Amino acid sequence: MKAISWVRKNLFNGVFNSALTLATLALLYVSLKGILYWAFHEAKWNVVPDNMRLLMVGPFPPEEVWRVWAMLVLTLLVSGLLYGSVARVRPPSWMWIGALVFYFLVWPVIFPSTRFWLALALLALPVGMLLGPLIPRKWLTPISLLALAVILLLPTAVNPNQWGGFFLTILITIGVSLMAFPFGLLLALGRTGKLPVFRTLSILYIELIRGVPLVTVLFLSWIMVPLFVPEQWRLPDLISVSIGFSMFAAAYLAEYVRGGIQGVPKGQYEAAWALGLSGSQSARYIILPQAIRSVIPALIGQEIAIFKDTSLVYILGLFDLLYMALTVTKNPKYLGTDREVLLFVMFVYFAGAALMSYASRRLERAMGLGTR
Amino acid sequence: MEAIIHMENVNKWFGSLHVLKDINLDVQKGEVVVVIGPSGSGKSTLIRTINRLEEIQKGRIVVDGIELNRDVRNIDAVRKEVGMVFQSFNLFPHMTVLENITLAPRIVRKWPREKAEQIAMELLERVDIADQAEKYPAQLSGGQQQRVAIARALAMQPKIMLFDEPTSALDPEMVGEVLDAMKELARSGMTMLVVTHEMGFAREVADRVIFMDMGEIIEEGEPDQVFSNPRHERTQAFLARILH
Numbered sequence: 001m002k003a004i005s006w007v008r009k010n011l012f013n014g015v016f017n018s019a020l021t022l023a024t025l026a027l028l029y030v031s032l033k034g035i036l037y038w039a040f041h042e043a044k045w046n047v048v049p050d051n052m053r054l055l056m057v058g059p060f061p062p063e064e065v066w067r068v069w070a071m072l073v074l075t076l077l078v079s080g081l082l083y084g085s086v087a088r089v090r091p092p093s094w095m096w097i098g099a100l101v102f103y104f105l106v107w108p109v110i111f112p113s114t115r116f117w118l119a120l121a122l123l124a125l126p127v128g129m130l131l132g133p134l135i136p137r138k139w140l141t142p143i144s145l146l147a148l149a150v151i152l153l154l155p156t157a158v159n160p161n162q163w164g165g166f167f168l169t170i171l172i173t174i175g176v177s178l179m180a181f182p183f184g185l186l187l188a189l190g191r192t193g194k195l196p197v198f199r200t201l202s203i204l205y206i207e208l209i210r211g212v213p214l215v216t217v218l219f220l221s222w223i224m225v226p227l228f229v230p231e232q233w234r235l236p237d238l239i240s241v242s243i244g245f246s247m248f249a250a251a252y253l254a255e256y257v258r259g260g261i262q263g264v265p266k267g268q269y270e271a272a273w274a275l276g277l278s279g280s281q282s283a284r285y286i287i288l289p290q291a292i293r294s295v296i297p298a299l300i301g302q303e304i305a306i307f308k309d310t311s312l313v314y315i316l317g318l319f320d321l322l323y324m325a326l327t328v329t330k331n332p333k334y335l336g337t338d339r340e341v342l343l344f345v346m347f348v349y350f351a352g353a354a355l356m357s358y359a360s361r362r363l364e365r366a367m368g369l370g371t372r
Numbered sequence: 373m374e375a376i377i378h379m380e381n382v383n384k385w386f387g388s389l390h391v392l393k394d395i396n397l398d399v400q401k402g403e404v405v406v407v408i409g410p411s412g413s414g415k416s417t418l419i420r421t422i423n424r425l426e427e428i429q430k431g432r433i434v435v436d437g438i439e440l441n442r443d444v445r446n447i448d449a450v451r452k453e454v455g456m457v458f459q460s461f462n463l464f465p466h467m468t469v470l471e472n473i474t475l476a477p478r479i480v481r482k483w484p485r486e487k488a489e490q491i492a493m494e495l496l497e498r499v500d501i502a503d504q505a506e507k508y509p510a511q512l513s514g515g516q517q518q519r520v521a522i523a524r525a526l527a528m529q530p531k532i533m534l535f536d537e538p539t540s541a542l543d544p545e546m547v548g549e550v551l552d553a554m555k556e557l558a559r560s561g562m563t564m565l566v567v568t569h570e571m572g573f574a575r576e577v578a579d580r581v582i583f584m585d586m587g588e589i590i591e592e593g594e595p596d597q598v599f600s601n602p603r604h605e606r607t608q609a610f611l612a613r614i615l616h
Contacts, residue, residue: 267460271458274451274458275480277476281479293466
């Protein structure tokens, strides 16, 4: 009854508003009808599950795909272990239920061979969280390092030119972030520091990079980086493009961190100096921790931008998610499925970005941003 | 006896503003000196030159036998021996009380964690807030924060303590607890230079009171003499205004 009175009060209060409401409904019906009809009757959604392996790992040899699965399972397991050990919380029930629901929803459309791995991947995170508190803390570092080594070794048996799909997208995102962050930090310190040479160089670099489009940087690094490397170690394109991408992202990260550094009150520097800390000690223990904490939302925003911008590497012929999607639509068997495949690609990017911004909000709350 | 702080013809300008004019000052070991004066008189700037938070353009400052000049090693050496307490506390908000206090001893003095923590707890005991060791600064009252700041400065085991208006940012009911900690410190024989408006504190523990105005030391002497019988008319006018 509440709903009816809400509708009367907000949508049908008066002749004019009632007319507007009806007109809007009519418009919505006309425009949505086509889309809904397409989505439920015409769209050949089976193109997505049929090509799932291509979309996820690209030209990765099918008999080696277990390596990617193992990387995923190990990553989730160790993340769960660390989180469970630090936060000391049991996995929430929605995690189990969500995993179960997801598993049975996709059950009919996945290949039998992947069902086993998918089950493992879905279980890895909550199981890790359960085991986390049981493991002595001093074992955590060796366990994580061992897992990291295994994760890094797993894909090396396959030529990097055969890495592809969403797997490659993720790899580029992580690799670029890891390279760009320390470089961005150095640039931010250089730009806010006292040494004129470093300050000028940092400003020049940051402003130059921020003044050019990412595509040009990617193209240039694709052509240029190999020139700096001896002929006999032919770098995979993946590496040269990632280097260019990192150099680009670092300029933006540097500006965010600089904002954070300039937001730290002068009294913090004075207190650090008065205690006898040197300039670099103050930066490391006092200024940067506060600066980075205050710009975490912006940093994660940049992280999301990196994730989405990896789609640009498709023009350089790297087999990322977008490249594989466009390849699938060129398969004569799936002609005319561009809309289905592109919508799926958008959904994957959206889900990834949503996950990252969710993690960012959790992180902010855990660190008590704005409260201390 | 050699003074532990020696200032000779010290001059400082902020741009064209002459904030310290020919300051000559000797502080003996164990002496408690209170600096008073109207705002903008240069008293904060004066004590901030002693650990080189402010650079001087002319003159000489020697602290515990170390010449304060452009040499970074000398500046670092002086800062190790000089503790400072600020008006706005300046605790590190991302660290617990215990971490605030142990940071400098651990990374500057290179003490092992156990030793630094043990001394930190003794100091917290001394300023009467040992039960707050695991809290973050934002969870403490102003008076508690300032006492943590005192403990943090003392943890480096300095020979000299500088106080820059330590009670000016506090609610009135918290001034007493901070002054008590400072009085206890003064009685223990610490060399102290205190910029403050707390005349009661000056009367009770100062060995010497310095009155500054417009960047100059106008008058100095024992507290009784300066407060009851000021010689200079500017001192008289200032005291009349704040003592009513």
